Amino acid sequence: MRRIDVARHARRRAEILDAADRCFRRSGLKGSSIADLCAEAGISPGHLYHYFPGKEAIVAELARARLESARDHLEEVTGGGGSVVALLIDEMMTQAHGDRATSAAMLFDVLAESARSPAMADLVRTYHAAMADVLAEILRQGQTAGEIDPALDPRIAASVMVGMIDAAKSLGLRDPAMDDAVRRASFDRLIRSFLNPRAVVVRADAAEIAGD
Amino acid sequence: MRRIDVARHARRRAEILDAADRCFRRSGLKGSSIADLCAEAGISPGHLYHYFPGKEAIVAELARARLESARDHLEEVTGGGGSVVALLIDEMMTQAHGDRATSAAMLFDVLAESARSPAMADLVRTYHAAMADVLAEILRQGQTAGEIDPALDPRIAASVMVGMIDAAKSLGLRDPAMDDAVRRASFDRLIRSFLNPRAVVVRADAAEIAGD
Amino acid sequence: MRRIDVARHARRRAEILDAADRCFRRSGLKGSSIADLCAEAGISPGHLYHYFPGKEAIVAELARARLESARDHLEEVTGGGGSVVALLIDEMMTQAHGDRATSAAMLFDVLAESARSPAMADLVRTYHAAMADVLAEILRQGQTAGEIDPALDPRIAASVMVGMIDAAKSLGLRDPAMDDAVRRASFDRLIRSFLNPRAVVVRADAAEIAGD
Amino acid sequence: MRRIDVARHARRRAEILDAADRCFRRSGLKGSSIADLCAEAGISPGHLYHYFPGKEAIVAELARARLESARDHLEEVTGGGGSVVALLIDEMMTQAHGDRATSAAMLFDVLAESARSPAMADLVRTYHAAMADVLAEILRQGQTAGEIDPALDPRIAASVMVGMIDAAKSLGLRDPAMDDAVRRASFDRLIRSFLNPRAVVVRADAAEIAGD
């Protein structure tokens, strides 16, 4: 008698998560009420509990989904060839764009919450490690290709790179007036000179000699 | 009598703000109730409204106070001599330490809120600008002293430095297991090679020649 | 096919009632939700309404079933020979044992509800009368056998006996630490001396003379 | 500035407890909502939480108050002289009267809850012990006065007496049509023959000889 069952359930769940995502971006984690989520999802307050055991579970699942998709995206990007460093910087600027402010807001909400909720802290640590692992692999490729200073510990540098992505987001909020070209140039220099200071110097010298 | 009252009033206000600060660090902006603040400050709920028109005002004033004190601290530190770059890095590590997690949590709460509340956004922008101005002055001194690449725009670099402080905080939450020496070395390299890649390379070469 | 369906229906109903019984014992009348009953019975919430018009009907039917089975049990026990008084006391201790606490809890829930709901009050009165009628017949047999004071009104004494069964249950909750042998001895004396004080005295005298 | 303070607070608390008592008698423990209590007490829903941390606390305090007052009442009654057994029976009938049904309902609600909630079980056990201690003292006096069989363990008999009070309540609900004189006579015989079977027999003999 039941047929679609699982698919339908999963679809509904996803819809609710989407609605929750919109609410959380708009009003923050604590600023969004269950009633808000339900209104956004177009369901009744009671019905939400057929899909999730509570608000915390929704937050956790959404946070996990976002962190996971960030990692997946990184993994996917890795496949192509080309300059690893350029790729990294592109990635960073991309992360800082899009629904820039709201995306950053939710990330910072999650980070703030991770300082208070052990469960959220676990989530954040786990997915940070996963992202850093993916990035470390990219960095190792860059070292093999001679693009990146071989003396750098890839895993530690990867962790720092994630910090740079956060920095890009924080600057997006702190200094939204900054010109995008300037922003990109700054992070370009920041990342390049961290990953391979020698290349930066050489390039600068070449430019100088060329009469820049 | 007038003067004493004014002083008393100001003192009380400061006490309440301190209490609020403790609460907000502990439980977050939305997670702290007026009752919590009052309990922490040792006053009655009604009385709190003699000092502040509402919770939002407390949050705003506290945020302002914190941003202002961060700027003041920077300004104060500037006075001494010594290596400007080393000073910057020390400053960054200091910021990342202390009640590290709780301090970061409140900053991220404020940043997240700034994506939603125009008033908070103004506050964040204004004080970011103030901090960046102070930092820019330090960087200029470094350029005069030959420590920092003179090609760098001091004001833009200053903005990036603030982003690095945020990055240090975010990494403190994302990767708390990272060794402090490693963390310091990473940020040392990050900042030094951003501000003066040539110096980093030269120093590395010297170390190599010395047979490291 | 008709017959099978009817049997199936009855069987299902009984299963649901059993599940409800377990829930009600565990969590109380108001403490058990329809969802709980369904989970325990292994059916869906919607389906339950094919068998019962609502929760109240389940409670009523279950109460009736329990009171009825108590009466049936008494009736059944009556058949055998032997001392009627001993049989009564055994019955009382048996009632007080088993899933003692949970069984008592449900009885008291029903009694309490009977003070509020006229329908429940009717049920309780009706089945009390039925039980007392059965017990009265036992007592009459005891009087014929000379075991019980013939001056006692059997129907009234029967009502009191039911009260004693309730007392045994209440003491089980009020004083669970009381030793079972002590409990039995107490109720033994209570019942025997109520039903036939002379026999108790004579027995005591005999014991004394024997040099106890 | 505050003056009445404590007295006012205590008065309000008592008023709320009274209102709660009325609600619980009327609709049962689980059947009374916080909104009901507040409406009955004439306060707003939120305000109740200035006096009690939650519903459970109200239930517990009310249960405690009732059990305590029952014990105090017993203690008070003890003071007078006269036949201890008569006093006990009077007490029992009194307990069974008054707002009989509602009082019994609340007791049974509490007993039922004690089978599920450890906290309530503790309360019930504690106050049962207290009541039984008081009763035991009365029984000891009766033994000294020669009214009660000296072979009886007073503490155990006291526990059984409490069970009899419960039985009186249960019979009030099960068989409300029973004539009060009959009810009294039954419990009179029950208690007297339990506490001193010999006296009952002697009295019966005397009555018989007198030509009853």
Added chain:
DNA sequence: TATGAATGAGGCTTCATTCAT
């Protein structure tokens, strides 16, 4: 200045019940 009583809206969650399939 200072208290804490008081409010009522709103938060999260549970529930008995109905409905489409």
Added chain:
DNA sequence: TATGAATGAAGCCTCATTCAT
């Protein structure tokens, strides 16, 4: 017969804020 999606009222509790004292 059987499911489980769906509802919306209600339950307990918290909150920012106001008011009488």
